[in-house]
Amino acid sequence: MSPALRIGIIGSGFGALATAIELTTHGHDDVRLWERADQLGGVWRDNTYPGAGCDVPSPLYSFSFAVNRSWSRRYAKQPEIHDYLRRVADEYDITRRIRFGAEVVSAQWSETTSTWDLGFGDGTTETVDVLVSAVGQLSRPRRPAIEGIDDFAGTSFHSAEWDHGVPLAGRRVAAIGIGASAIQYVPHLAAEAGELTLFQRSANYILPKPDGPLPRWYQRGIEGERAFWWMFGEQFSRGLEDDSVVGRINAAVARWHLRRQVPEPDLREQLTPDYPVGCKRILFANDFYPAVRQDHVDLVTDPVRRIVGRGVETADGTLHEADVIVYGTGFDSQDFLSSIDVRGLDGERLADRWADGAHAHLGMYVPGFPNLFVSYGPNTNLGGGSIIYMLEAQARHMRQVLDRMRAGRWERVDVRAEVEARYDGQVQQRLERSVWGHCESWYRHPSGRITSNWPGSTGPFARRVRTLDPEDFAWT
Ligand code: NAP
Numbered sequence: 001m002s003p004a005l006r007i008g009i010i011g012s013g014f015g016a017l018a019t020a021i022e023l024t025t026h027g028h029d030d031v032r033l034w035e036r037a038d039q040l041g042g043v044w045r046d047n048t049y050p051g052a053g054c055d056v057p058s059p060l061y062s063f064s065f066a067v068n069r070s071w072s073r074r075y076a077k078q079p080e081i082h083d084y085l086r087r088v089a090d091e092y093d094i095t096r097r098i099r100f101g102a103e104v105v106s107a108q109w110s111e112t113t114s115t116w117d118l119g120f121g122d123g124t125t126e127t128v129d130v131l132v133s134a135v136g137q138l139s140r141p142r143r144p145a146i147e148g149i150d151d152f153a154g155t156s157f158h159s160a161e162w163d164h165g166v167p168l169a170g171r172r173v174a175a176i177g178i179g180a181s182a183i184q185y186v187p188h189l190a191a192e193a194g195e196l197t198l199f200q201r202s203a204n205y206i207l208p209k210p211d212g213p214l215p216r217w218y219q220r221g222i223e224g225e226r227a228f229w230w231m232f233g234e235q236f237s238r239g240l241e242d243d244s245v246v247g248r249i250n251a252a253v254a255r256w257h258l259r260r261q262v263p264e265p266d267l268r269e270q271l272t273p274d275y276p277v278g279c280k281r282i283l284f285a286n287d288f289y290p291a292v293r294q295d296h297v298d299l300v301t302d303p304v305r306r307i308v309g310r311g312v313e314t315a316d317g318t319l320h321e322a323d324v325i326v327y328g329t330g331f332d333s334q335d336f337l338s339s340i341d342v343r344g345l346d347g348e349r350l351a352d353r354w355a356d357g358a359h360a361h362l363g364m365y366v367p368g369f370p371n372l373f374v375s376y377g378p379n380t381n382l383g384g385g386s387i388i389y390m391l392e393a394q395a396r397h398m399r400q401v402l403d404r405m406r407a408g409r410w411e412r413v414d415v416r417a418e419v420e421a422r423y424d425g426q427v428q429q430r431l432e433r434s435v436w437g438h439c440e441s442w443y444r445h446p447s448g449r450i451t452s453n454w455p456g457s458t459g460p461f462a463r464r465v466r467t468l469d470p471e472d473f474a475w476t
Helices: 014-024 078-091 182-192 216-240 245-261 265-270 288-292 387-408 417-431 458-464
Strands: 007-010 031-035 098-100 104-110 115-120 125-128 130-133 155-158 172-176 195-199 297-300 304-308 311-314 319-321 324-327 341-343 372-374 413-415 473-475
Touching: 007 014, 007 125, 014 031, 014 078, 014 387, 031 125, 115 130, 130 387, 172 182, 172 311, 182 195, 182 288, 182 324, 195 311, 216 245, 216 458, 245 288, 288 297, 387 413, 387 458, 387 473, 413 417
Parallel strands: 007 031, 007 130, 031 098, 104 341, 130 372, 155 324, 172 195, 172 324, 195 297
Antiparallel strands: 104 115, 115 125, 304 311, 311 319, 413 473
């Protein structure tokens, strides 16, 4: 009997759970997870802003091995998704493997012992044979670099750190950043605030959302709908190629939705995007435009110049007074693992390797960083479809690598540099045909490389990673 590989997973969101369950259900028993917070769930624990929910239809948004038939609506809200994750973690006996309050701050490869030595924020250490990062792409909220941001005399918070203790009723609220999160909470802010000012830098393409309750009797229909939404996602992704028919349809539907919901020409003009459809994430909402039309809601498209004690000053010199500022300005998506000091062979820092943008073979393996696997790594994000499908496909590939390590008693596996370079070249070449090169978005590194997204739909990725090619790796 081969000795069990000690496997450590950083995180406890969808990626971490997909990996942990895949491994433990295939006989890898020494699996532990580290979670910096005191609860599991990743982004679905952190994002509790009013209206937080999924914009991927829920019938598709659950693990294939634990399809949730009891979603209460077609686009489930955050509490229900978080409950689902906790339930699955319990059912698969993962919860007890998680050490909570454990923030990994460093990970050092040891050449002599072929292990990863982990350092934690509280000064403790642990050693594992295999390290899986499942910290996600959107786990570090980004406050914008706006002048004077600390001078504001009122209360402010980021959408992913919503302060539910701050009263909003009747108050003057400023919302900076109108993206995927904001279009979900703006209708709620509008319902509560006395005055709401929205600072929009770029308009969004917004499609209607076929939301609604899913009654109990419908539960048996979920599987069928799951298949439908998967196929829909595969077709939708075609719209993310340059100048595609699907893209033109998406743009036409978004324009129709805007025309139908916003009769005022000036406001409509402000809400019309000036970049190709899909270049930033396409959004789904029925209640955003009606919220913006309300009398006490003001849409400001003049650039924000600075924050002052009393509010937000725009480039035209206007001071927009506010009691509360909400930052819906997104996440440090390009940092990948940079919040952790990861050092591989010869002490090389992963942050240095990725200084011009992250890249990894199949999004998972980095040469010179043996026994390090990355879930939801570079170029595995999607512009359409369910990320859970991608995460499961990655978990299955990692599990095959670990099966082989265990069977062959290999103590070290390292992807070959030329294999990684070839893969990255192919991905970047495919990305040249995508819409993402035509605007600034969180998909792009400042160097210009698109490091977040996979250039296609989920099926081709799953096929690409279905079987392990041992020749791609050096086994020691
Ligand atoms: P986001 O989509 O990146 O939106 C950030 C917004 O802030 C954008 O409107 C951006 O404008 C603006 N912004 C950033 N810096 C600014 C500055 N200095 N001044 C003014 N405006 C600024 O962030 P998010 O809404 O938090 O969503 C992030 C991602 O999380 C989404 O793309 C999606 O993948 C995921 N998400 C998913 C769901 C879901 O339903 N599944 C829900 C929420 C979020 P520009 O566009 O001009 O840069």
